[in-house]
Amino acid sequence: MSMKVENQLADRTRWRPEFCSIAKTLDLLSTKTTFLVLRECFYGTSRFEDFVNRIPASAPALSRALKQLESAQIVTRVPYRDPGARARDEYRLTPAGEDLLPVVMSLSLWGNKYIYNGSPPFSFVDARTGQPVRVCVTTDNDVPEAQSSDIEIRANFTLD
């Protein structure tokens, strides 16, 4: 159960670090905090204060993670101004950032299955049909692809 290799050339070179797309992508996302910032972006968080409140990491760590994502062009700062307040920036996913949705979703769905053993606190469903969201590896060209805005977060528990 592993991938096939086309030829000797690929066999000899596929592990070279300079050719490894996974290693290079992980360099951009480097730390766990960075992944969690990304998660929050998909959850709709955009302001620094909210990142601080919603991620178990310190403000300096989050500042570093946001800088990192910004320099990787995964996140971009956009100005906003609350009524009566001075202009500030918020952090939004770029199109490249949006394209990381499969990474975030597949990590989450794997944990739902193997850590929460199929009874996760939250599920992701199609906002209109209620169908569960899946991440699949496929060679089919015609798969209807969901965007983050098509996805709804559903709680599977109640609090007292």
Added chain:
Amino acid sequence: MSMKVENQLADRTRWRPEFCSIAKTLDLLSTKTTFLVLRECFYGTSRFEDFVNRIPASAPALSRALKQLESAQIVTRVPYRDPGARARDEYRLTPAGEDLLPVVMSLSLWGNKYIYNGSPPFSFVDARTGQPVRVCVTTDNDVPEAQSSDIEIRANFTLD
């Protein structure tokens, strides 16, 4: 462009660390080296020496990563014996480990697109049809899902 939230309950709780499937999964995969070990497993690597030769990390780091993956039940040791040599163990993905394919593939495909700008050193294609492999987030139930053994690694370059 972000996910919707079903209700106030979900809105108040989705960032709590104890409910975060992504954080918990990342705890298991903790480090970049661990991700690269996982990559090698999908590439068919199973012996310690090969991990050492194919991943730019030291033997102790790889030993730690393999232990980590083993305790997370993503990888399992299976005995083997080369003719004339003494019995040893090799490392193989469990079914849970195989289910991390979308994580590995989505990281790789993202890098192929945004780091190599669409001209990556390696592509992943269907071993029979040659169709490019994709990772998609979908709510469709009928998507034909590819396994790692259906995927071929193709080199997009030549050496002198």
Added chain:
DNA sequence: CCGTATCCACAACGATACTG
């Protein structure tokens, strides 16, 4: 050769304090 323990170096984090 397979793999791990030890030890040192460095990188990332948190607490704190500070500026706009």
Added chain:
DNA sequence: CAGTATCGTTGTGGATACGG
């Protein structure tokens, strides 16, 4: 409130050495 600089602490990696 929105960040960032500093600094002590911790965790992760590499070099080395060692045992099965």
